[in-house]
Structures are given as structure tokens and as C-alpha cells.
Amino acid sequence: MKRREFLQSTGIISLGLLAGCTPKSKSIPIDVQTTIVDNNIVVDITKVDSLEPSVVAWGKKRIGIIKNNDGSYHANIMTCTHKGCTVGKSKGGYACPCHGALYTYDGTVTRGPAKQNLASLLVTSDEFFLYIQLPVIDSV
Numbered sequence: 001m002k003r004r005e006f007l008q009s010t011g012i013i014s015l016g017l018l019a020g021c022t023p024k025s026k027s028i029p030i031d032v033q034t035t036i037v038d039n040n041i042v043v044d045i046t047k048v049d050s051l052e053p054s055v056v057a058w059g060k061k062r063i064g065i066i067k068n069n070d071g072s073y074h075a076n077i078m079t080c081t082h083k084g085c086t087v088g089k090s091k092g093g094y095a096c097p098c099h100g101a102l103y104t105y106d107g108t109v110t111r112g113p114a115k116q117n118l119a120s121l122l123v124t125s126d127e128f129f130l131y132i133q134l135p136v137i138d139s140v
């Protein structure tokens with residue numbers, strides 16, 4: 001039996017992979033409580049500003065919302081596009097705790113190893129609320 005076959009048969013390789021690549025599940029604190037109406041996360045507009053993103057929950061995922069300089073709003077799913085860790089807020093953007101990827105507050109990747117921007121969500125608003133349109137997930 002070769003070394004690799006032995007390691008695979010004992011599960012050592014898969015455990016090693018899990019230990020090295022499991023997205024960190026450290027919970028990012030939520031800044032604003034929300035409700036979901038018609039597949040939109042509804043957020044009190046007074047809870048979001050342009051200084052740093054407000055974090056809301058979408059199940060176990062986190063969404064960062066920030067007000068742009070032109071008065072519009074931007075929302076990103078805070079899931080790193082490298083291997084799926086939850087990114088946290090850092091000075092001027094989001095930082096991934098797993099392998100160090102950095103993103104701007106609009107989700108643009110500025111440092112790898114991630115190669116793709118954070119996923120953006122459509123945000124609409126009225127006088128009182130922001131409406132973050134959730135992606136439709138096909139059931140299998």
C-alpha cells in the first residue's frame with residue numbers, strides 16, 4: 001500500500017484538508033435587526049450610513065450595507081470568494097480572516113488570493129426603509 005493510499009484509507013488526508021480549508025465560522029456581529037418581506041431584507045434606513053457598513057444577517061450569512069457618496073446604497077454578501085470564509089469589517093473595507101483577501105466597501109477585491117469581487121445585491125429604498133433583494137435560489 002502506498003503512503004497516499006494509506007492516508008486516504010485512514011481519512012488523514014481529508015481531515016487535514018478540512019482543518020486547512022474549512023471556512024471560519026466565527027460569527028460576525030449583527031449591527032441591525034431586519035425583517036424579510038417578499039424576498040427582500042428590509043432595513044431601517046436610519047441605521048445605515050457612509051462611514052462603515054452596517055451588518056445584517058441573512059441566515060448564517062452576513063450582508064454589509066453602506067451608503068454611497070451619491071446617496072445610493074450598496075450591499076454585499078460578506079462571503080469571501082476565495083474559499084467562503086465570512087469577511088469582517090476592517091479599515092476602509094472588508095478583510096478575510098482565513099487567507100488575507102481584502103475588498104473595498106463596494107466589494108471590489110484589492111488583494112488576493114481571492115480573484116472575484118464580493119457578490120452584490122440590488123438595493124432599493126423609500127423614505128423609511130432599504131430593501132435588499134435576495135437572490136432566488138432554485139430548489140433541487
Ligand code: FES
Nearest residue numbers: 080082083096099
Ligand atoms: S477564504 Fe481564502 S482569502 Fe478568504
